[in-house]
Each structure stands twice: as structure tokens, then as C-alpha cells.
Amino acid sequence: MIRPLCSMRLTVHGGAFAALLTLGSAALAAAPGAEPAEFHGVNVARGQQFYTELQCASCHAQRMMGQAAAMYTRSDRKVHNARQLLAFTQMCVTQLNHELFPDEVRDIAAYLNQTYYHFK
Numbered sequence: 001m002i003r004p005l006c007s008m009r010l011t012v013h014g015g016a017f018a019a020l021l022t023l024g025s026a027a028l029a030a031a032p033g034a035e036p037a038e039f040h041g042v043n044v045a046r047g048q049q050f051y052t053e054l055q056c057a058s059c060h061a062q063r064m065m066g067q068a069a070a071m072y073t074r075s076d077r078k079v080h081n082a083r084q085l086l087a088f089t090q091m092c093v094t095q096l097n098h099e100l101f102p103d104e105v106r107d108i109a110a111y112l113n114q115t116y117y118h119f120k
């Protein structure tokens, strides 16, 4: 259901971005692919795939007493906006010694945003 919308957004890159800026936050919340500018045109499904394949959650779970998601929802979490989310994701990917393209890192960060952080 989200996919056709996403590819449409990709093809109208500049226009969709301008439209998003002028729309109110209610409209942003209503759009399934609503995301900060940092995550414009991302592929969240691919981000989820990387997240699973790279086993990000297993290391986080080890540090959060088995609750991987708590890494992103803890009260003293480190990430407070989309830019930081992108930076932290890049840092963890680098720590994994895994080389990804910047747009792939963005996909992962956008997946985390859609699932846990919900930055607008």
C-alpha cells in the first residue's frame, strides 16, 4: 500500500518536498510516507531488510537486557532528531565494519524513524 506512493514521491522529488513544506503537520501525519527532509525518497522496506540482515537488534538487545527496541525508546536515548538518527545509524554501521552506500544508511535510519522515533 505504501509502495506506489513512495515511488510516486520519488518521481516528483522537488515538487513533493515543496508541497510537504507548505502542508500542515496534520497532512504530514496523514501521509503514510511522511518523513523529515533527511529521509526524503528513502526505501523503508529496504532499510528494514538491512536492519534484519545486519542484525542490529541483537547487539542492542545484549545491551538493553534483551529489549532491543529499548535502545530507541529509553528516556536517555542519544538521538533527538533526524540528523542525529542518521549520524548514529552511520556510526553503528561503521562499527559493524560493514560498508553501505549513504542512501542505504538513510534507508535504515528512515526505517528506525518510522518504527520508533517518529521525527517529522
Ligand code: HEC
Residues within 6 Å of the ligand: 051, 054, 055, 056, 057, 059, 060, 063, 071, 072, 076, 077, 078, 079, 085, 088, 089, 092, 093, 095, 096, 108, 109, 112
Ligand atoms: C556491536 C554492537 C552494535 C551493533 C551491531 C549495532 N549497534 Fe547501534 N548501538 C550500539 C550501542 C552500544 C548503542 C548505544 C550507544 C550510546 O548509548 O552511546 C547504540 C545505539 C544506536 C542508536 C541510537 C539509539 C539512541 O540512543 O537513540 C541507533 C540509531 C543505532 N544504534 C542504530 C544501529 C543500527 C541501524 C545498527 C545496524 C546496522 C546497529 N545500531 C548495530 C551498539 C551496536
